[in-house]
Amino acid sequence: MTNHEWTPYIPSGNRTRVVEASCCNQYQLLQEGGAYVVTLLLDATPIVETARGSTGRARQVFDDLVALHLIATQEHRP
Template identity: 40%
Template sequence: MTMPTWYPHQRRSPRPLRVREWSCCDEYQLCSEAGQYFILRRAADGGYEETSRGIYTRTRAVWDELIAELARSHRPPTP
């Protein structure tokens, strides 16, 4: 998987964003806001970063890849 590019999250609507799903350890959140979908994660400075803002199918594909990679990283090593 090619790692997505992360950008500082900037609100695009005064309405609250909706968290649609979150990863097991809350590292990632699949969100929607103002008719667009995107993925959030915590930034080192305490804010949020986002990636893959756009239509659901494209954002969902990136989400599925991130979750699969996260699951692989949480598996114990095989002896």
């Protein structure tokens, strides 16, 4: 998976929990109620999202984005 559709991030539900973040906190895997979402952050604020839905789908997209990020920025480490 390398082509992801990004849309503006609009929080849903009463509680948002960070499940995991990438090495430099560029990407976050969030849980909002029963749904999961991957966000891209700018200045520590989620601005866009992708892969909203099941934990399996969101986890796969998050892992893919983190792997691509690590390849692109060899100096970063998880």
